[in-house]
Amino acid sequence: MSPDARPGLPAGGQTRRLALSGGRGLIGRCRDFTRAALTDWQWIPADESTDTAQEQLLVVEDVLLLVSELVTNACLHAGGPEELALHCTDERLRVEVTDPSPTAPSPRTATPSLPGGHGLHVVERLSREWGTTPRGSGKAVWVEVASPLRAAVVSED
Incomplete structure (x- = not known):
């Protein structure tokens, strides 16, 4: 199937936004919102038994982890997240978490055996x-992930 033929995803892509406030259950809400969008955009296959489907599911789990990390970082270091935005095109998914701090995040030196600093x-x-x-x-703060659907279409050609 051509990625352009996916129902629910216009040729120019689609954006979904979730306004955020409060702290309880925030990460779970963001993950559920993302999972629902990825389901609608067919990143989560109906038949999970194929190798291609398993690869898609691994990408979905990576995306959910990325959402968790961005939201957690906004909670811990930037005054809390204000919005989660997902923009999906045939080529990629862009995840954005907005927060009130103008300070850009920077990787910390992490100690492998200790929690924190790995995000x-x-x-x-x-x-x-x-x-x-x-x-x-x-x-x-944004991340981009290549669409697993695009990779599946290319590998079928």
Whole structure:
């Protein structure tokens, strides 16, 4: 199936936004919102028994981990997240978390045996690229992940 033929995803892509406030259950809410969007965009296959489906599911788990890391970092270091935005095209998914702090995140030196300081290293490993964009008096921290659907279409050709 051509990625352009996917129902629910216009040729120019689709964006979904979730306004955020409060602290209880925030990460779970963001993960559920992301999972629902990825299901609608067919990143989560109906038949999970094929090798291609298993590869898609691994990418979905990576995306959910990235969402968790960005939201957690906004909670711990930037005054809390204000919005989660997902923009999906045929080529990629862009995840953005906005927060009120203008300070860009930077990877810390992490000690392998101790918790903390690993989040941005995970983000660097799992994303195609990541960065920050100024937004009002704060910023958006974003990550991009290549679409597993595009890879599946290319491998079928």
